[in-house]
Amino acid sequence: MSGHDSKYFSTTKKGEIPELKEELNSQYKDKRKDAVKKVIAAMTVGKDVSSLFTDVVNCMQTENLELKKLVYLYLINYAKSQPDLAILAVNTFVKDSQDPNPLIRALAVRTMGCIRVDKITEYLCDPLQRCLKDDDPYVRKTAAICVAKLYDINAELVEDRGFLEALKDLISDNNPMVVANAVAALAEIQDSSVRPIFEITSHTLSKLLTALNECTEWGQVFILDSLSRYKAADAREAENIVERVTPRLQHANCAVVLSAVKIILLQMELITSTDVVRNLCKKMAPPLVTLLSAEPEIQYVALRNINLIVQKRPTILAHEIKVFFCKYNDPIYVKMEKLEIMIKLASDRNIDQVLLEFKEYATEVDVDFVRKAVRAIGRCAIKLERAAERCISVLLELIKIKVNYVVQEAIIVIKDIFRRYPNTYESIIATLCESLDTLDEPEAKASMIWIIGEYAERIDNADELLESFLETFPEEPALVQLQLLTATVKLFLKKPTEGPQQMIQAVLNNATVETDNPDLRDRAYIYWRLLSTDPEAAKDVVLAEKPVISDDSNQLDSSLLDELLANISTLSSVYHKPPESFVSRVKAAPRADDEEFADTGETGYSESPSQGVDGASPSSSVGTSSNVPVKHLGAASPPAAAMPDLLGDLMGMDNAIVPVDEPAAPSGPPLPVLLPSTTGQGLQISAQLTRRDGQIYYDISFENGTQSVLDGFMIQFNKNTFGLAAGEPLKVAPLQPGASARTLLQMVPFQNISPGAPNSLLQVAVKNNQQPVWYFNDKIPLHVFFVEDGKMERTSFLEGWKSLPDDHEFTKEFPGSVISSIDATVERLAASNVFFIAKRKNANMDVLYLSAKMPRGIPFLIEITAVVGVPGVKCAVKTANKEMVPLFFESMEALTK
Structure with missing residues (x-):
């Protein structure tokens, strides 16, 4: 919508839905278009306009491209909650996919790919097959991405209909953008498959290198990232690849530059000619230096990548150390990274310049930066034997300034210098002993005591x-x-x-x-x-x-360094961790005939954005978008209206699971950090609400990263939906530096209730005698209120389900949840007082019936539908307590994750 469309967001009339219904069915085109805009505006701000589904779908039959786009947007959002009605739109989709206008053809295929409803997916195949061979490149490139989306919904269908082969054919397309999208789609599919799908051969290599010159910048990134997985056959082929990729180093987009650097670094391993390698190092320096003139956030990413590059090839930037000198207005995170790189690039030739810089930094105002600068001087001394004496004299000059934290940091690094060069610089011990009285930090004290003990005979x-x-x-x-x-x-x-x-x-x-x-x-x-x-x-x-002791400036293990260099320009190279340590991606389940992959349990890694089109309405979504591909479930879940009939045979259900009467003792995982030490000036607070023996507690942990003892801890909770307040004073003994304490604080509900719609926000204030008051937010999980006697008899459950009207039933999908074992899930839910009643099979899905109860006797009647081991859980609930349903779903999603 354009800027002047803001008027559509300001409707406050009482009969808004009936009025919109009337306008949507108007005989005037403009009125219908305005009505659809109002519907989209309402949907955007979280109002439920799903009741207008049929009326909006009727507006699809239009030549107006803007109106068609708006209707398609509405469809993507509501098709999942109205799958039966969404089928009404299929004919229009199929018709639009053959429209003379290529924009409409592309729009139809793109939208069908975004609607994750099995019935619509079946109708998508023929239009998609046509669009992959369309005359217009815009349609072909849209269809290529649609194949990846379809693979995410139903991998078997994609393979059976030959879409993977069609995608591979598009790599030979004459339009570079089609090639780039085909590569992006194949790479995405490869990330979610355990079998080799996309392998670059020498034939496709030349096609990709040709397309590289004419793509848009993101097309170039996709192609370069795929090329980085290709292993050249010999030095000649590696030189050829590098020659074709080198022009990308001049690109304005830093993602393209870093992806090109990644390929060049990988191929340089195979190049034997030292002259070629030297020339490449010279060519890579200017673009890397240029990245440091970007905004600070990009500088930081560039610096984290450069940090890895100089560990592998220090010669690339050996003469460029000046660009890493800190500017007065650099943010602290940029300064810290620059320091690290300066230490790595320090050499006998430039050490005097570097020491002048470090000495300057050691007089700045930011304490953390000053400490790091002093430590950097010591690290340079350990790295460069010839420069050690100059480093020591700079440290002694800093000690004479008598700034407490500078002195302490200097003593810590001098201890390491003594260890590195025994019997060389001990003459300075007398100077160090003069600072004894000022030491109050554990590490500095320990370093000084080590020096005194080690050289006791000289003192x-x-x-x-x-x-x-x-x-x-x-x-x-x-x-x-x-x-x-x-x-x-x-x-x-x-x-x-x-x-x-x-x-x-x-x-x-x-x-x-x-x-x-x-x-x-x-x-x-x-x-x-x-x-x-x-x-x-x-x-x-x-x-x-x-x-x-040895130099630690290149501290990464060589195999880890090579893995990180292969992931340059991704999060992995920013975190300096291999991808699998922080991203897990469940591979698409193999088909039945792929026996060898049946039990690999492999996980992979993908940088694709999470699917933001799962169809949850804006008002009901509780952070459920997920990167995990959802396997095709075969039979569709039963519609909500059929539930009472399905419950009719409740008595004859499978009794394989023994009902769990006693909740298992909750395990004690690490608590979530709510106040990080960077915010709390060294104090870190982790906490979460928990229920034990029928009582709610606040499980809270304090970690003292400051240099002083912290005591006098007090806690207060703001008004909240459940009126939770502390039932006793906080009991925390004085906390020594470096120590931590964990305690259970008894809570009492319904003391301090905030008005308004229920929400899970818990605002907490904590203070101690040494620091200001710290404020942080926590979440109140609804399950801490589920009572121990919430288990229902089957007959009571069935009667309760039938007696509640249909408008008391709510359904929600949890795409990120997965039930790996029915028994384990039932046990985990029982530990939170969600009690098993019965289970049955529906096609290949397991359906569980459970109950939970709030303190004031209001029960939740629950149905969970899932395929064991496959991401995607559907939860239905019937309850008289309608206003608590969003919080209930939030809680159930957390419990099934």
Whole structure:
């Protein structure tokens, strides 16, 4: 709709639906068009206009392209909830797919592909077959994508009707955009299949390289990404591919540039000529540098990719280190990435420039950035032996500034430098000891204590220095206690005089009798036994020569690095994690004749956007879009109207499942993080509502990532739909730095009820004595209110179902949910007081009947329909408590995921 169409959103008349019905059936074209616009506007803001389905479909028979597009948009949205009525539109779709206007032909096929209703899918095949061979390239390219959508709905149908072969034929099309869409569709299908579908041969290779020059930018990305999977036969073919792809490096779109870089890097592995490789490195530098002049978000993505590239081929950007110098207005996340790359590119030739930059950064205002800059100086010292002395002198200059956190970070890195270059720079220890009083961070304290213990024989007053730490031994974090224990033993072994003897006695006593830390206690007992039985053996153990630490700037394992480089320009290269660690995609189930794939259980990875056209109405959708392809279910689910008849034989149902009377004890998965430490200035809060023994609790965990003790924790809940409030004060002991605490807070319902439509929002405020008040949002899962006596007898269930009118029945699809085992699902639901009543088979689907009850006696009568192991669960519910239905579906979706 255009800008002046905003008027369609402002209808507030009482009889809106009847009025729209009348306008949709008007004899005047303009009036009908206006009415459809109003319907779409209402649908967009979440109103239910599904009752106008037949009237809107009647407007399909029009020559007006704008009106046709609007009607098709409406159809996509409501066809799933009105599958029987959607069939009315099929004839028009089929007719439109043969329209003289190519735009209408493409629109018809595209819309049919978006409507995920089995009956319509059957009618789609013939028009799709025609459109794949259409004279107009726009229609062919639309049809290509439609094949991928159809494969997602029904993979068997696509293979049986030969659509995959038709797609492969389109790779030889004379229109580059058709080629690009065919490649995109085949790549998408390959991602959701366990069998090889799309393999590039030397014949298709030349076709794709030819199409590359004339495609739009996203077409180029699709083709380049597919080419990156091709392994060249020899160095000559690799050089040919690189030569054809290199012009893409000049493209304005950074996605094209990164995809081209990916191919060049992969093919460079096969190229043997050093001159060719050197030239390619020179050609790749300017486009990568250009990416750093984009907006910060793109800079960040580019930097994360460059970080990987310089680990594999540092020569590409070896002379470009200046472009990674931080600008004053760079966001912190860009600065941090630039620092990482500068460390990787630092060399004896440029270290002076780099150190000047780092020294400048160490005086900035952002504490995290300053720390990282100081640590970067230390990492450069460890990486470059010849530059270590210059790095040390810069660190000493920073220590003299006497900024507390700079001093502490400097001591941490100097400890590593001592480990890297033993017996070289110990003359600076005296300078470090001057800063002893200012240390308050565990890691800095531990580093200083390690230095004192390691070089006790060179420090005259080592015993006094350690003694100053021992006074607070019981209160120190575990990291510091462990270092103190070892340093005191080292001191005793090096200077076995009276002072150290008393110290070792006090420390061992503290670390064995007065601690509940098993690591500390075990180490203390080992030292105690060594010292009392064989002091020489103790020397061999405690004063053994330590392995020299190495440079960690290229910390990625080579096989992981190669995998990440093969995924450049995807999320994988931004996260620096292989795709399977954060994306799982269920492959389309194999057909019955594919025995060898039957039990592979493989998962793959796809970057396709989630299907946003599943047909849930805007008002009822509760975040159900999913990337998981839904396998064709064979028989369609029974329409809602037929439910009472289906329940008629409830008594004669399959009793394979024994009803679960007692809820299983809920397992304790990690709690969701609600206040990350980045927002909470080091404090991280994780929590969720839970029900135990008929009582609602707030299971809440605190993690102290700050440098100080946090105490005086209090919690308050804002008014909410269920009036949930704390039933007791929050009990959290003072939280030491680095420590965490988890507690169950008893909750009481119906204390503080907020007016308005029910919703699941829970607003929480938490404070402590050291920090400001933290506010965060949580969700109230409806199942925490399901009572323990919610199980119904079969006869009561059947009577309840029949007695409730049809307008009390609601249905929702959960495309992202999957039932892998009926028994496990029933047990999991019972643990949340959703009780099994009966089950039966309907074609290849399992239908479960269950009941749940709210505290005030209002039951939910539930029917769940699914194919075991196949994504996609259908949930129907009948209840007198209509206003709670959206929250009920939200809860059931969470429980079946």
